[in-house]
Amino acid sequence: MRVRLMRAGAAALGAAAGVQLLHLAPSVVRLAPARRLLAPHLSGPGGAHHVALTFDDGPDPRSTPAVLDALDGLGVRATFFLLGSALERAPALGRELVERGHEVAVHGWYHRVQWYPAPRRDLRELRRTTEAVTEFCGAAPRWYRPPYGVLTAGLALAARRLGLRTVLWSAWGRDWTADATPASVLATARPALTGGATLLLHDSDCTSAPDSWRATLGALPLLAAHCTRHGLTLGPLRDH
Structure with a gap:
């Protein structure tokens, strides 16, 4: 009896491990080399003369308005991947994003990774x-980006069921770090800022170093100037 129980327990553990592995398997595409090899479409490739400008983690009343004003000054529009919990606290700011010509997208309700499989939860x-x-916001979203870029099987299936297209990024500025500066954001992003790139930035520091959004704000004119010099247009994913 004891042997049978041990075998049954081992089989159950093996099955659970298999389910867990299947749940996490898609998350390998967070790594750029794996994404380029296995799922290049998740990098958000676009037109040869366009760079998609995207922001995560908002809306944030402390920082998003300043980012919007800077984008207005540059004549640039972007795609904002919104957290439901943040939007619930600042619904008027979500509406303002659309009124000012920007595109809104889904980043999840909370900024956390769902490590354990639960399809209904996702x-x-x-x-x-x-x-x-x-x-x-008054606009139906088309795009989904999982927090930290960790795409699980449950989230991938849920996004597809809701008619959302999952997109990660091909360039970033590491603007979430405590030592980020406008110059460092540009220097980090620049090698990948080629035609068809999707650039990841943040308009909130809710999951980043305090005030790191200021480095993003200062980098925007530098990034726009770089794109202009290379004949590239910055814009939202809808134009990509």
């Missing part, structure tokens, strides 16, 4: 965020 959270973006 669908519920993405549906809740999608509905909040549609209601508060």
Whole structure:
């Protein structure tokens, strides 16, 4: 009896481990080499003369308005991947994003990785965020980006079921770090800022170093100037 119980327990553990592995398997595409090899479409490739400008983690009343003003000054529009919990606290700011010509997208309700499989939970959270973006912003989202770029099987299936297209990035500025500066954001992003790139930045420091958004703000004119010099247009994913 004891042997049978041990074997049954081992089989159950093996099955659970297999489910866990399947759940996490897609997350390998967070690594750029794996993404280029296995799922290049997740990098958000676009037109040869366009760079998609995207922001994560907002809206944030402390920082998003300053980013919007800077973009207005540059004549640039972007795609904002919104957190449902943040949007719920600042719904008017979500509406303002759309009124000022920007595109809104889904980043999940909370900024956390769902390490354990729970398909119903994933669908519920993405549906809740999608509905909040549609209601508060007045525009139905087309895009989804998982927090930290960690795409699990449950989230991938939930996004597809909701009609959302998952997109990560091909360039970033590491603007979330405590030592980020406008110059460092440009220097980090510049090697990958070629035609068709999707650039990841942040308009909030809710999951980043305090005040790191100021480095992003200062980098925007530098990034815009770089693109102009190379004949590239900055814009939202919808134009990509």
